[in-house]
């Protein structure tokens with residue numbers, strides 16, 4: 001249910017409350033903490049727990065995404081992005097525990113996280129701040145096509161009160177990599193139709209985007225792009241048949257609401273229909289995982305950012 005990224009030979013998974021001891025052990029190390037501006041040295045154990053809880057809250061709110069970097073089961077570092085910076089910016093941050101330096105851990109993680117973020121999050125650029133004596137991180141950012149954008153001065157709690165020079169970096173979205181830009185004549189509007197299937201117990205069907213697709217791992221309402229010749233209802237009936245193997249009569253689709261959201265180079269327009277009657281048993285015909293979810297459980301399923309405002313509307317629909 002939680003979002004994980006495979007960045008072989010490592011895996012990235014959301015932080016959990018049980019990670020406090022490992023985070024504390026690795027961060028409470030002068031050589032690590034001195035590069036992290038907000039942290040004191042020594043680094044108290046309870047700060048690790050507080051930080052992990054804040055990452056969980058911020059992920060639920062959709063304002064930040066933090067991942068534990070794991071080698072097997074072992075947490076060896078963290079990488080994350082916080083949203084809400086100017087010009088649709090997200091700021092990336094990472095650290096790797098000292099025993100795992102010189103193994104290319106950060107190199108293995110930064111590129112896929114950057115790619116994931118540009119595919120998944122409503123952002124146009126990724127920013128990074130790095131202390132000017134953090135030569136390994138400077139080299140890494142430059143290798144990852146981040147451009148130096150300036151210098152600033154920031155106090156580092158562990159180093160004392162005087163502001164310390166920090167280099168700022170930025171990587172803009174590479175619009176040439178947006179598949180949607182390959183046809184320059186294509187409309188900026190991406191018309192996608194989706195359906196909220198509600199079963200007899202008031203549960204909603206979510207489908208997990210399969211590996212290899214953009215936004216892989218996130219949970220969504222089944223549906224897909226409307227072809228140029230199709231009406232939205234036709235497209236939804238087709239998608240439900242192709243993706244779930246069920247048949248829906250057009251009279252069983254009730255318009256519910258719509259999403260209108262900038263998603264980088266395109267603007268997603270997604271009519272959402274509610275459907276309580278269909279023929280057949282939904283199965284993941286394209287290998288996607290499915291989950292029947294109560295209204296109260298919806299928050300626990302990571303979704304594409306445009307879907308999140310739908311959750312309170314669905315709770316109101318189901319719970320009244």
Ligand SMILES: Nc1nc2c([nH]c(=O)n2[C@H]2C[C@H](O)[C@@H](COP(=O)(O)OP(=O)(O)OP(=O)(O)O)O2)c(=O)[nH]1
Nearest residue numbers: 192193194215220221222223224225268304306307
């Ligand atoms: N189906 C669906 N798509 C969503 C939701 N939320 C959201 O942002 N999207 C976005 C993700 C994609 O950018 C786009 C759907 O495109 P898609 O690639 O899944 O469409 P498709 O099924 O026609 O796929 P394909 O044949 O082109 O591979 O809409 C949602 O709840 N359901």
